[in-house]
Amino acid sequence: MFSPGVNQNVHRHKGDRCASCAIQLPAPRPERLPAAPVNVVPDGKLERNSVITKCVRLVTVPLLNVLPEPVIKTMMTRSSLDASTVVAKGGSAHALEAMYTRYHRTLFSRGPWHGLADSFWHHVVAQPRALRNRLKIVRQILKTETTRLIQECQHRGSSEPVRILSIAGGSSRSIIQTIVDLKAEGLEHPLKVVTVDKDQSALDLGARLAQEAGVSCHFHWICGSARDMGRLFPGKKFHLIEIVGLLDYLSEPRAVRLLKDALALLNKGGAVIAANVIPNAEMPFVHKTGWPRMIYRTPKDFLALFERAGFSNTEFMVEPLGVHCIAIARK
Numbered sequence: 001m002f003s004p005g006v007n008q009n010v011h012r013h014k015g016d017r018c019a020s021c022a023i024q025l026p027a028p029r030p031e032r033l034p035a036a037p038v039n040v041v042p043d044g045k046l047e048r049n050s051v052i053t054k055c056v057r058l059v060t061v062p063l064l065n066v067l068p069e070p071v072i073k074t075m076m077t078r079s080s081l082d083a084s085t086v087v088a089k090g091g092s093a094h095a096l097e098a099m100y101t102r103y104h105r106t107l108f109s110r111g112p113w114h115g116l117a118d119s120f121w122h123h124v125v126a127q128p129r130a131l132r133n134r135l136k137i138v139r140q141i142l143k144t145e146t147t148r149l150i151q152e153c154q155h156r157g158s159s160e161p162v163r164i165l166s167i168a169g170g171s172s173r174s175i176i177q178t179i180v181d182l183k184a185e186g187l188e189h190p191l192k193v194v195t196v197d198k199d200q201s202a203l204d205l206g207a208r209l210a211q212e213a214g215v216s217c218h219f220h221w222i223c224g225s226a227r228d229m230g231r232l233f234p235g236k237k238f239h240l241i242e243i244v245g246l247l248d249y250l251s252e253p254r255a256v257r258l259l260k261d262a263l264a265l266l267n268k269g270g271a272v273i274a275a276n277v278i279p280n281a282e283m284p285f286v287h288k289t290g291w292p293r294m295i296y297r298t299p300k301d302f303l304a305l306f307e308r309a310g311f312s313n314t315e316f317m318v319e320p321l322g323v324h325c326i327a328i329a330r331k
């Protein structure tokens with residue numbers, strides 16, 4: 001369960017408030033961890049800065065941060081299809097898909113110039129790599145948690161479906177991939193997923209991906225707002241709730257309200273999986289791409305949201321590029 005090399009980024013909050021909340025804590029002892037810790041992705045599978053990348057970034061990141069917005073946008077739009085999608089659709093599921101799917105093709109598949117530009121936008125800039133790291137971590141947590149919940153159902157002799165809610169789920173790529181993984185391992189237990197997003201085109205994208213992956217029978221897509229969580233599902237409970245790519249845009253009162261709604265929608269023994277951006281070196285650049293304003297939260301501030309919402313058992317990890325904090329909060 002505990003994978004060496006990643007565990008220095010795992011931090012556990014249980015009950016009482018932590019005094020320091022430093023990111024680089026000494027690794028907790030494996031035997032004291034719960035059954036499904038957050039550090040679940042094998043070390044080599046997450047993207048990091050190589051020595052060469054670190055050197056290139058010494059010059060390029062400060063430059064990106066000072067260049068004027070029109071120059072940044074023109075460079076991105078003219079040089080790369082993926083970068084132009086990010087500029088045109090910042091903050092949307094479509095922009096994320098452009099970054100998630102970098103490895104679905106070879107680097108130079110769109111020609112040499114495009115390949116050079118993509119090697120910069122995808123592999124020197126931290127944001128796309130950090131997003132892919134976040135996707136992998138969330139997917140692995142979903143898989144571990146879903147497996148645990150299925151085992152618990154089977155232990156009780158219950159054929160009740162495991163129910164997952166994705167709030168602002170966009171394409172739901174993480175959940176689609178999780179179900180594909182579980183099916184490849186012989187999953188038999190019923191699984192039901194509800195994805196809520198305010199953007200119908202994001203839901204259409206997700207429905208197409210689920211169809212292509214052969215898992216669309218598990219999904220129900222709802223065009224709606226996260227504000228309505230408290231009243232969208234009267235009498236219904238979920239085992240897992242994913243909130244990834246939304247809290248970053250919500251003020252503290254709105255984020256706490258949403259987490260309270262999520263807590264009320266959770267079954268006992270269920271969990272919320274959520275993420276938030278951390279203050280990082282590329283913040284001025286990101287804003288100049290046209291991406292909507294985000295609220296950068298330290299892990300300590302992020303975890304405080306869960307405490308205020310009434311969660312008392314929260315763990316988190318910071319992905320290796322230090323851009324996203326991923327938390328799992330259990331009921």
Ligand SMILES: C[S@@+](CC[C@H](N)C(=O)[O-])C[C@H]1O[C@@H](n2cnc3c(N)ncnc32)[C@H](O)[C@@H]1O
Pocket residue numbers: 091092093096167168169170171172173196197198199202224225226227243244245246
């Ligand atoms: C950055 S994307 C994240 C998508 C997906 N969760 C992921 O991690 O790949 C943000 C998504 O949140 C949706 N969204 C933003 N505000 C929302 C709200 N108030 N209610 C529902 N969806 C919202 C957007 O339409 C978009 O699809």
